[in-house]
Amino acid sequence: xxxxxxxxxxxxxxxxxxxxxxxxxxxxxxxxxxxxxxxxxxxxxxxxxxxxxxxxxxxxxxxxxxxxxxxxxxxxxxxxxxxxxxxxxxxxxxxxxxxxxxxxxxxxxxxxxxxxxxxxxxxxxxxxxxxxxxxxxxxxxxxxxxxxxxxxxxxxxxxxxxxxxxxxxxxxxxxxxxxxxxxxxxxxxxxxxxxxxxxxxxxxxxxxxxxxxxxxxxxxxxxxxxxxxxxxxxxxxxxxxxxxxxxxxxxxxxxxxxxxxxxxxxxxxxxxxxxxxxxxxxxxxxxxxxx
Amino acid sequence: xxxxxxxxxxxxxxxxxxxxxxxxxxxxxxxxxxxxxxxxxxxxxxxxxxxxxxxxxxxxxxxxxxxxxxxxxxxxxxxxxxxxxxxxxxxxxxxxxxxxxxxxxxxxxxxxxxxxxxxxxxxxxxxxxxxxxxxxxxxxxxxxxxxxxxxxxxxxxxxxxxxxxxxxxxxxxxxxxxxxxxxxxxxxxxxxxxxxxxxxxxxxxxxxxxxxxxxxxxxxxxxxxxxxxxxxxxxxxxxxxxxxxxxxxxxxxxxxxxxxxxxxxxxxxxxxxxxxxxxxxxxxxxxxxxxxxxxxxxxxxxxxxxxxxxxxxxxxxxxxxxxxxxxxxxxxxxxxxxxxxxxxxx
Numbered sequence: 132x133x134x135x136x137x138x139x140x141x142x143x144x145x146x147x148x149x150x151x152x153x154x155x156x157x158x159x160x161x162x163x164x165x166x167x168x169x170x171x172x173x174x175x176x177x178x179x180x181x182x183x184x185x186x187x188x189x190x191x192x193x194x195x196x197x198x199x200x201x202x203x204x205x206x207x208x209x210x211x212x213x214x215x216x217x218x219x220x221x222x223x224x225x226x227x228x229x230x231x232x233x234x235x236x237x238x239x240x241x242x243x244x245x246x247x248x249x250x251x252x253x254x255x256x257x258x259x260x261x262x263x264x265x266x267x268x269x270x271x272x273x274x275x276x277x278x279x280x281x282x283x284x285x286x287x288x289x290x291x292x293x294x295x296x297x298x299x300x301x302x303x304x305x306x307x308x309x310x311x312x313x314x315x316x317x318x319x320x321x322x323x324x325x326x327x328x329x330x331x332x333x334x335x336x337x338x339x340x341x342x343x344x345x346x347x348x349x350x351x352x353x354x355x356x357x358x359x360x361x362x363x364x365x366x367x368x369x370x371x372x373x374x375x376x377x378x379x380x381x382x383x384x385x386x387x388x389x390x391x392x393x394x395x396x397x398x399x400x401x402x403x404x405x406x407x408x409x410x411x412x413x414x415x416x417x418x419x420x421x422x
Numbered sequence: 423x424x425x426x427x428x429x430x431x432x433x434x435x436x437x438x439x440x441x442x443x444x445x446x447x448x449x450x451x452x453x454x455x456x457x458x459x460x461x462x463x464x465x466x467x468x469x470x471x472x473x474x475x476x477x478x479x480x481x482x483x484x485x486x487x488x489x490x491x492x493x494x495x496x497x498x499x500x501x502x503x504x505x506x507x508x509x510x511x512x513x514x515x516x517x518x519x520x521x522x523x524x525x526x527x528x529x530x531x532x533x534x535x536x537x538x539x540x541x542x543x544x545x546x547x548x549x550x551x552x553x554x555x556x557x558x559x560x561x562x563x564x565x566x567x568x569x570x571x572x573x574x575x576x577x578x579x580x581x582x583x584x585x586x587x588x589x590x591x592x593x594x595x596x597x598x599x600x601x602x603x604x605x606x607x608x609x610x611x612x613x614x615x616x617x618x619x620x621x622x623x624x625x626x627x628x629x630x631x632x633x634x635x636x637x638x639x640x641x642x643x644x645x646x647x648x649x650x651x652x653x654x655x656x657x658x659x660x661x662x663x664x665x666x667x668x669x670x671x672x673x674x675x676x677x678x679x680x681x682x683x684x685x686x687x688x689x690x691x692x693x694x695x696x697x698x699x700x701x702x703x704x705x706x707x708x709x710x711x712x713x714x715x716x717x718x719x720x721x722x723x724x725x726x727x728x729x730x731x732x733x734x735x736x737x738x739x740x741x742x743x744x745x746x747x748x749x750x751x752x753x754x755x756x757x758x759x760x761x762x763x764x765x766x767x768x
Contacts, residue, residue: 162526164523164527165526165528165599190599191527191528191529193528195523195528196526197525212599213600214600216602216603218610237614239607239651280578283575283578283621287618310650311650313610313614314617315610317617318574319574325572325580329580329668329671332579332671333671333674336674336675336677337674337677340677340681341681343681344684344685344688347681347684347687347688347689348688350685350688350689350692351691352692355695355699357696361699361703362700365703365704365707366703366706369707369710370707370710376721376725380714380728383728383729386733386736387732387736390736402740402742403737403741403742405742405744411729411737
């Protein structure tokens with residue numbers, strides 16, 4: 132009970148002491164979340180890293196959680212542990228075949244060496260700014276030595292891998308690992324390049340329309356021709372059985388049409404001069420000639 | 423309790439951070455009501471001394487001591503219970519998971535139902551909705567303002583494309599801890615995958631036949647990329663809402679479909695004509711065949727009958743003159759005398 136007595140004798144002093152102890156305890160304890168790494172700086176020098184990124188560890192086995200630092204002598208620099216965005220603004224790129232392209236790319240990266248990152252740029256928010264121009268130039272370098280059509284082919288992947296390798300080389304100086312580089316868009320720029328592409332599309336379509344019409348006409352003619360041929364065959368098959376009778380039969384029909392007795396009204400009127408020799412008048416002549 | 427004086431001093435440090443005001447109130451009452459007592463903790467003594475120094479408070483009666491002491495403890499207990507009840511129990515909905523971090527470190531994921539963890543400053547729970555399907559629409563251009571999302575196709579044409587990505591959170595811990603901006607990442611990955619897929623097909627395939635194939639391809643590709651980021655996200659599907667020519671060339675595309683209509687109508691007309699010609703031929707030959715069948719039964723009689731019937735009709739309607747001189751060439755020659763055959767049927 133001597134401690135209790137001591138407290139009773141001088142409570143304010145003890146209260147102060149307790150406060151100091153609590154404050155020290157609090158400032159020497161650090162809560163490190165899963166999403167952060169922390170560089171411990173002692174007298175201006177990086178001393179150690181809390182919760183450093185390790186690709187093999189899963190969440191739950193990381194260095195996150197409570198950590199201890201020496202109050203006042205050690206400061207923390209927080210560094211994001213997550214995969215970070217790097218969105219590059221649209222870049223104009225000239226391909227080898229003189230196409231101008233507006234390219235929009237993004238990278239995903241992670242700070243794997245916080246100490247180097249701290250030494251080179253100081254804070255994680257400045258890493259993106261440092262990498263952006265590098266990504267831009269890697270992109271221009273890579274696309275500038277390839278034809279435009281490469282963007283529309285499976286080799287696009289190769290291009291992206293090359294850009295990633297190019298960027299990675301520089302990024303490692305910042306303690307950064309490039310997770311991925313992807314080309315989001317590769318578009319023709321507004322204005323004349325886009326206009327001429329549209330014009331090309333238009334003329335291609337107009338030509339297509341023409342050939343579709345022509346093809347339709349061709350098919351129509353073929354169908355008509357086949358039908359006429361089939362009809363001719365039908366006639367020939369039927370009439371060919373007895374050409375002489377067909378001749379007679381058709382002549383009879385023809386006379387009726389010619390002289391307007393089939394209820395049509397032919398132009399003009401007809402006068403028929405008949406010789407008494409006419410076969411039709413054979414009987415009329417009283418069988419003078421005989422058959 | 424009386425033996426735990428140092429501990430109590432320290433434990434009083436807690437409420438200073440948390441709920442100070444109310445405690446102060448309690449202490450004042452307590453101190454006023456029970457001065458001159460040994461007190462249950464060092465702090466009590468301190469307060470009592472403080473009050474004595476400033477001359478506050480007279481010596482109260484002894485009877486209240488146990489009553490008020492109990493209240494003080496009960497209030498503290500109630501506070502602790504309340505603290506535990508509000509921060510140590512977690513009701514996780516059926517579609518949710520609770521990601522538990524202990525001093526920032528991931529310790530596990532809570533399933534649906536009522537769950538216990540350590541209370542608040544120690545364990546924190548972040549609820550993640552895992553069943554909800556999020557829809558991200560991608561239908562505008564690079565600047566976000568122009569109405570069209572123009573995409574280059576494999577044959578160097580341009581289409582206007584609008585699509586949406588449906589996704590949900592599969593691994594709540596990965597989703598929370600792995601990516602800086604998961605939603606933006608999903609959008610960009612989907613866009614990259616879509617443009618890659620469109621770049622492999624021609625314009626006609628992209629706006630027509632291969633749409634569903636493209637949708638599947640993009641969903642699969644986006645999933646692969648996101649998995650490589652450990653995004654903890656599952657792509658449920660990609661839906662192309664609209665894929666067509668840009669408005670600048672729309673007229674030319676309409677011209678093509680007009681041409682297709684025209685071509686079809688040419689063909690239809692030709693078919694109609696063909697039917698007509700064939701039917702006429704069949705009708706005429708059927709008639710001839712019927713007559714011919716009769717003719718064959720009695721050739722001479724039928725022939726003459728037809729001849730006379732025709733002549734009758736022809737001559738009945740025309741002016742007739744019978745000319746005696748024999749040098750007049752008759753106009754109508756009976757078929758038997760015709761030497762040359764008629765033109766073949768058409």
